[in-house]
Amino acid sequence: MVYTPGVHKKPYNKSSMIKQIQLEQDSGKSLHDIELKQSLVDLNRAGAPLIEIVFEPDLEDGEEAAALVKELVLIVQRLGVCSGRMEEGALRVDANVSIRREGDPLSTRTEIKNIGSVRGVASAVRYEIDRQQSVLENGGNIINETRMWDAAAKVTVPMRDKEVVQDYRYMPEPNLPPLRVNLTTREDTQDIISVPLISDRIPELPAVSRAKLIENHDLRPEIAIQLVNEPALFDFFNNLMNKKRNPTKVANLLLNDLLTVLNRRKIDVNNCTISVEQLDELTDMVLQKKINLDICRSVLEEIIGNRKSPFAIVDEKGWSLVTDSKEITEQCKRVFDDNPKLVKQYRDGKVKVLRALLGILSKTSDNKLDMSVASKIMEELLRK
RNA sequence: UGGGAGGUCGUCUAACGGUAGGACGGCGGACUCUGGAUCCGCUGGUGGAGGUUCGAGUCCUCCCCUCCCAGCCA
Numbered sequence: 001m002v003y004t005p006g007v008h009k010k011p012y013n014k015s016s017m018i019k020q021i022q023l024e025q026d027s028g029k030s031l032h033d034i035e036l037k038q039s040l041v042d043l044n045r046a047g048a049p050l051i052e053i054v055f056e057p058d059l060e061d062g063e064e065a066a067a068l069v070k071e072l073v074l075i076v077q078r079l080g081v082c083s084g085r086m087e088e089g090a091l092r093v094d095a096n097v098s099i100r101r102e103g104d105p106l107s108t109r110t111e112i113k114n115i116g117s118v119r120g121v122a123s124a125v126r127y128e129i130d131r132q133q134s135v136l137e138n139g140g141n142i143i144n145e146t147r148m149w150d151a152a153a154k155v156t157v158p159m160r161d162k163e164v165v166q167d168y169r170y171m172p173e174p175n176l177p178p179l180r181v182n183l184t185t186r187e188d189t190q191d192i193i194s195v196p197l198i199s200d201r202i203p204e205l206p207a208v209s210r211a212k213l214i215e216n217h218d219l220r221p222e223i224a225i226q227l228v229n230e231p232a233l234f235d236f237f238n239n240l241m242n243k244k245r246n247p248t249k250v251a252n253l254l255l256n257d258l259l260t261v262l263n264r265r266k267i268d269v270n271n272c273t274i275s276v277e278q279l280d281e282l283t284d285m286v287l288q289k290k291i292n293l294d295i296c297r298s299v300l301e302e303i304i305g306n307r308k309s310p311f312a313i314v315d316e317k318g319w320s321l322v323t324d325s326k327e328i329t330e331q332c333k334r335v336f337d338d339n340p341k342l343v344k345q346y347r348d349g350k351v352k353v354l355r356a357l358l359g360i361l362s363k364t365s366d367n368k369l370d371m372s373v374a375s376k377i378m379e380e381l382l383r384k
Numbered sequence: 385u386g387g388g389a390g391g392u393c394g395u396c397u398a399a400c401g402g403u404a405g406g407a408c409g410g411c412g413g414a415c416u417c418u419g420g421a422u423c424c425g426c427u428g429g430u431g432g433a434g435g436u437u438c439g440a441g442u443c444c445u446c447c448c449c450u451c452c453c454a455g456c457c458a
Contacts, residue, residue, distance in 0.1 A: 005446045006433035087385055116385050119447085151385060222434070226445060256436045256444045263444085293437065294401085345403080352403045355439065359402030375438045 001210060002067040003225055004122070011221040016058040016068055023176050024050045057098065057106060062125030069093055069121050074206040074228070086117050093121055097128040099136070107132070108142040112156055115149045124149040128156050209234065217247035226255055232269045233258070239276045240283055249287060254279075257293060261300040278303050281310040294367045295319045323370045325377060331369065332378045335361045346382055354379060 003011035025047050053072075059065050073084035073091060082090040098109035110132070112124050127149075132142050147156040180192045188194050204212075206228050213224040227234045233254045240250050258279075262269055282299055285291045291299070291314055298319070299310050314320060322328065335357055336343050342360075345353045358375055 003446085004433090005435090007447070009433085120385085122447095220435090222445085226435095229445090252436055252444090259445085260436095260443050297443090342403085350403070355402045357402085358439075359400095362402075363400080370438090372438045 001071075001207070001221065001225060002064050003222065004063050004066075005222075007063055011225060014059065014064050014067070016064075017056040019054045019056045021054075021179075022052040023179065024052055025173065057096070061129065062122040065095055065125045066118050066122035070118050071206065073118065078203050078206055078231075086115075086120075095121060095125050095128070097125055097132065098142075099129060099132050107136070108144050110142065110144070110156075111146045112149050113146060113159070116151060120149060120151055123151075123154055124156060127154060131156065213237075213247075217241065219247055219251060223248065223251050223255065227251060230269050232272055236276065236279060240279060243280070245283065245287060250283060253283060253286060253296070257297050258300060261297055261304065265304060267304070273305050274300070274303060275307065278307070278310055285310060285314060289321060289323070289370070290314070291319055291321050292367070292370060294362075295321070298367075319366075319368060321370050322365070322368050323373055325373065328369055328374050328377050329381070331361060331365050332374070332381050335364065335378075336381070343382070354382070357382075 001011050002008065002014050055068070059068060069086075069091075073086075076082050076084045076091065084091050086092065093115050095112045095115060096109045097112065098106045100106045110128060112128055115121055115124050128147070135142060146159050148159050149156050182189075182192045182194045184196070186194050186196045186200070188197060209228045210221070210224040213219045213227060214221055219227075227237055236254055236258075237247075237251060240254075241247060258272075258274070259269065262272060267273075282296060282303075285299075286293065286296050295314070299313055302308060302313050303310060339357065339360060342353045342357055346357070354375075358371065358378060361374060361378065362369060362371055
């Protein structure tokens, strides 16, 4: 699923076919420093198992390429294969770029190396597409070459001959015989591995999780993406949805209010100590309009790092939502009496001060009022 | 790239989630007048896209950009 807010209006799905998968041993990572004109080879991972996946040229821009890489990262994380962090070299990407006019065959491709992040994939590919286009428009030719992505300068530069790693020949490894796979049946034979059997055993893939969220809970794709990107929140969500609840509201509670509090405390979501039971009580109160979202965040602050019951806290602190219109009306009148100048401004046509009045109302009543009700009441009172 | 800090009128700087304000500049005017002085008025802004909310500069996600530190010597 491809979605970069600010670039794409809506998420969309895109597929790229796998052309080939190679099992290898890691040879080492090369590090290039352009300013110092030297390249180093990091052999720390030499000999580590490595899978190389080659995709068909199905993707059309840098964002799609980055989305594919992001998806791979999510998959290897979900499967527990590795951290998927590109800067650790746990996952590495080279991008091949070629362009063509509609209907024409693909032009010569270039290969981009030294891409160090998911966003780097998007930037590097975008740059290379633009570069090739401008070369061709100026009557030049694209040569088949390997270029390096310079993340700081945001350009690709040709690798000098010396820099091109020459040891990239495949030495057949006798302990790694060709892997024959069977894509259709659940039957392993001596030489042929059944892919469906493996699919049965591995955790649900991110794409499936998203599809389920969208279909079973009617969530918007943007929300599904966010939930699946944060495993801890995804788990919370699934647990909370064991009761029948409004899925979007539950997701928003997690993605907005929980994250607000965790960010403020600089706590990583995956180290979140709040229990499902606590969230369960809290969610009930929010959805049943027993408390508003301001109070919800206060409760979150209270229960972080302990086992306190949200019910008990709200009870103890008297934080229950006030929805009674008589009481709200009283409070509004009190605010009017205390702020005659603002009221006059409003009646003189400066409607914006309604916000100021609402702010005062909210603050001077301990944030307990149901402000959606209060704003209606106050506006009516002012019009009289 | 990683870690840290940032992004509000042209510039600098405010706004517990509640009327985006001030200063400088610029423009216009006044002061009976060529003043590089003073006063008044006007101008003009929340980096981008989504989202949460009765209400977002402020909260959430992603993106973009800037600055600092680190990457070399091992």
